[in-house]
Amino acid sequence: MARKSSADFPLRLDNQICFAVYSTAHAFNRVYKPLLDKLGLTYPQYLVMLVLWERDGVAVKDIGERLFLDSGTLTPLLKRLEAADLIKRTRSTEDERQVLIALTAKGESLREKARAVPQSILAASACSVGELVTMKNEIVALRDRLNAVLGE
Amino acid sequence: MARKSSADFPLRLDNQICFAVYSTAHAFNRVYKPLLDKLGLTYPQYLVMLVLWERDGVAVKDIGERLFLDSGTLTPLLKRLEAADLIKRTRSTEDERQVLIALTAKGESLREKARAVPQSILAASACSVGELVTMKNEIVALRDRLNAVLGE
DNA sequence: ATAATTTATATTGCGCGCAATCTAATTGCG
DNA sequence: CGCAATTAGATTGCGCGCAATATAAATTAT
Numbered sequence: 001m002a003r004k005s006s007a008d009f010p011l012r013l014d015n016q017i018c019f020a021v022y023s024t025a026h027a028f029n030r031v032y033k034p035l036l037d038k039l040g041l042t043y044p045q046y047l048v049m050l051v052l053w054e055r056d057g058v059a060v061k062d063i064g065e066r067l068f069l070d071s072g073t074l075t076p077l078l079k080r081l082e083a084a085d086l087i088k089r090t091r092s093t094e095d096e097r098q099v100l101i102a103l104t105a106k107g108e109s110l111r112e113k114a115r116a117v118p119q120s121i122l123a124a125s126a127c128s129v130g131e132l133v134t135m136k137n138e139i140v141a142l143r144d145r146l147n148a149v150l151g152e
Numbered sequence: 153m154a155r156k157s158s159a160d161f162p163l164r165l166d167n168q169i170c171f172a173v174y175s176t177a178h179a180f181n182r183v184y185k186p187l188l189d190k191l192g193l194t195y196p197q198y199l200v201m202l203v204l205w206e207r208d209g210v211a212v213k214d215i216g217e218r219l220f221l222d223s224g225t226l227t228p229l230l231k232r233l234e235a236a237d238l239i240k241r242t243r244s245t246e247d248e249r250q251v252l253i254a255l256t257a258k259g260e261s262l263r264e265k266a267r268a269v270p271q272s273i274l275a276a277s278a279c280s281v282g283e284l285v286t287m288k289n290e291i292v293a294l295r296d297r298l299n300a301v302l303g304e
Numbered sequence: 305a306t307a308a309t310t311t312a313t314a315t316t317g318c319g320c321g322c323a324a325t326c327t328a329a330t331t332g333c334g
Numbered sequence: 335c336g337c338a339a340t341t342a343g344a345t346t347g348c349g350c351g352c353a354a355t356a357t358a359a360a361t362t363a364t
Binding site: 121125150 | 182284
Binding site for chain 3: 042043044045069070072073076077080095096097098
């Protein structure tokens with residue numbers, strides 16, 4: 001007789017990968033919090049800044065596609081970043097539906113202070129870079145399969 | 153000369169495991185949504201029900217430890233579950249600080265309808281059970297290391 | 305036993321995250 | 335061209351998630 005595998009208890013909390021992901025996301029958020037507090041950013045705001053540090057002057061839609069967020073989330077978040085003088089929001093003249101997001105000098109310079117963050121996270125993970133990269137790729141592959149189902 | 157690895161671009165969004173986890177958690181949530189709508193539950197409410205279906209009559213604190221959530225999140229959530237007649241909240245007589253959470257008949261019977269959920273999620277993952285279990289264990293190990301850092 | 309400390313839950317406030325709805329601009333189609 | 339359909343962003347409302355604070359009960363120390 002075969003040993004009972006976790007597949008035999010599908011409703012068990014500890015068997016659910018979604019809860020593993022959910023609770024790990026919150027754990028990450030708690031580790032990030034004190035680091036980002038120093039930058040005056042929340043984690044989603046930090047993600048937006050990461051996008052902008054890679055490429056400045058993009059539309060709200062582009063940020064949303066990159067982060068899987070919609071305007072209902074981004075509009076107020078971007079207004080807060082603008083109020084903090086980290087970004088500027090301007091209507092595109094070519095396509096007046098679009099709002100383009102550009103870094104201010106303050107937003108640019110925050111990048112230097114942010115460089116310390118990934119190292120701290122890596123240390124907290126207590127894990128080699130190689131292991132993290134492998135795990136990251138697996139998780140991203142899972143995410144993309146989930147999103148593919150949603151797109152049907 | 154070695155090829156540049158992702159470790160050389162720590163601020164790149166796509167290199168960050170935390171964003172992989174964050175965005176996968178949201179992807180899971182979006183897959184769950186239509187399934188849980190049928191049960192009249194949100195995802196965090198579903199998690200609470202999973203805990204109660206495993207063991208009924210536990211204190212708020214126990215649910216919180218299991219799900220890594222505090223009373224600021226759980227108290228209003230549990231009140232909504234009570235309003236939906238899925239649980240009952242009663243002060244413990246032994247320790248009047250505690251509030252014990254018990255399933256109602258309706259809450260018990262919802263379990264049968266919930267059995268279909270994990271299968272649908274598994275299908276959406278487009279992944280073998282074995283792969284998911286391996287990935288889940290790795291993610292949980294990462295979460296526990298992160299939480300260990302927080303506990304210091 | 306009384307006071308100080310700890311513990312369990314509740315409350316308030318803020319920032320997401322997302323569905324639903326709205327407006328205005330652009331595109332596509334006849 | 336002119337009108338319908340699409341698209342980008344904003345708004346509203348609700349449910350988390352968590353920090354900070356409050357309250358009351360239990361525990362510990364004295």
